[in-house]
Amino acid sequence: xxxxxxxxxxxSILKDFDDNGILEDFILIGSWSLRVxxxxxQNDPQIPIxxxxxxxxxxxxxxxxxxxxxxxxxxxxxxxxxxxxFLDGLSKFVSPDFEVEFLYPDNGRGNxxxxxxxxxxxxxxxxxxxxxxxxxxxxMEYKQFSLRVPLPVVFVLMKYLLVKKRKPGDAEKISKDIxxxxxxxxxxxxxxxxxxxxxxxxKMPEKWRKNLFKILTExxxxxxxxxxxxx
Amino acid sequence: MSVIYxxxxxxxxxxxxxxxxxxxxxxESLKGSLSLKKRGxxxxxxxxxxxxxxxxxxxxxxxxSPQVQDYAGKIEARHKYEEMRKKSKENLKEIRKLxxxxx
Numbered sequence: 001x002x003x004x005x006x007x008x009x010x011x012s013i014l015k016d017f018d019d020n021g022i023l024e025d026f027i028l029i030g031s032w033s034l035r036v037x038x039x040x041x042q043n044d045p046q047i048p049i050x051x052x053x054x055x056x057x058x059x060x061x062x063x064x065x066x067x068x069x070x071x072x073x074x075x076x077x078x079x080x081x082x083x084x085x086f087l088d089g090l091s092k093f094v095s096p097d098f099e100v101e102f103l104y105p106d107n108g109r110g111n112x113x114x115x116x117x118x119x120x121x122x123x124x125x126x127x128x129x130x131x132x133x134x135x136x137x138x139x140m141e142y143k144q145f146s147l148r149v150p151l152p153v154v155f156v157l158m159k160y161l162l163v164k165k166r167k168p169g170d171a172e173k174i175s176k177d178i179x180x181x182x183x184x185x186x187x188x189x190x191x192x193x194x195x196x197x198x199x200x201x202x203k204m205p206e207k208w209r210k211n212l213f214k215i216l217t218e219x220x221x222x223x224x225x226x227x228x229x230x231x
Numbered sequence: 232m233s234v235i236y237x238x239x240x241x242x243x244x245x246x247x248x249x250x251x252x253x254x255x256x257x258x259e260s261l262k263g264s265l266s267l268k269k270r271g272x273x274x275x276x277x278x279x280x281x282x283x284x285x286x287x288x289x290x291x292x293x294x295x296s297p298q299v300q301d302y303a304g305k306i307e308a309r310h311k312y313e314e315m316r317k318k319s320k321e322n323l324k325e326i327r328k329l330x331x332x333x334x
Binding site for chain 1: 241242249252
């Protein structure tokens with residue numbers, strides 16, 4: 001098998017999806033979105049980019065299928081093998097150095113069963129808050145690709161909010177999430193996105209706003225000042 | 232080189248560019264700090280900064296005036312850049328250690 005570093009692997013997977021006409025059927029979420037933002041904002045060093053091992057792709061609800069593609073077959077050339085959990089029926093594609101997981105907006109009823117996307121031969125993992133990302137995403141150019149990513153301000157808000165979903169033992173990951181959110185938040189506020197932050201904060205359900213504001217306060221985010229009158 | 236080395240090297244380069252960027256922003260920012268002086272029942276703000284070993288006090292305005300708020304905002308922005316630069320330098324120190332270990 002050809003040896004890839006993580007960035008090459010990420011871009012090669014994007015290319016495969018693009019060549020098969022399905023790249024825009026997904027929303028790129030998680031840390032790899034930062035690389036797209038960095039490219040979008042002319043590689044500004046204030047945007048933290050890390051070539052992580054986890055590539056997360058969100059399947060919108062309802063799924064938008066441009067054409068039938070056997071994704072497990074497509075990923076096999078990178079030694080990414082499907083790993084099933086028989087307890088909850090979920091699956092992801094793993095190799096020693098990389099993981100690809102497909103996610104799906106959870107309907108909020110605690111449905112942990114995977115969503116079978118037959119046309120792609122994948123099972124997507126339901127996850128809370130994803131519908132908000134789906135509704136607030138945009139197409140961005142990344143090199144020769146056009147792909148859907150969360151709006152950067154929404155990425156920041158969700159990064160904070162999802163800290164609640166981390167297990168208490170994940171202290172290092174929580175600290176990394178907060179640091180990433182704060183760095184991107186600082187860059188966006190500096191670039192005049194205060195009103196955007198306010199707009200998307202107001203769009204959230206009250207319970208989310210309350211939780212988010214608590215997390216922001218605990219982490220001394222500059223957004224506390226922005227949201228303090230409407231929490 | 233290993234995949235890990237490439238990842239660390241990329242972060243090393245980003246942090247160096249970031250520190251350079253913050254250095255530039257700090258150099259362009261308003262220098263000094265606000266100094267409050269009371270005269271009778273009124274309070275006045277001055278911008279205090281060093282020039283050739285002397286401390287200069289430049290009058291800004293009355294307490295609560297828009298000018299004072301404007302200067303306070305600019306100074307706060309510089310403090311934020313200084314804080315971010317400090318954090319980036321700490322991160323760079325850690326990355327250097329990792330880079331040495333990865334070679």
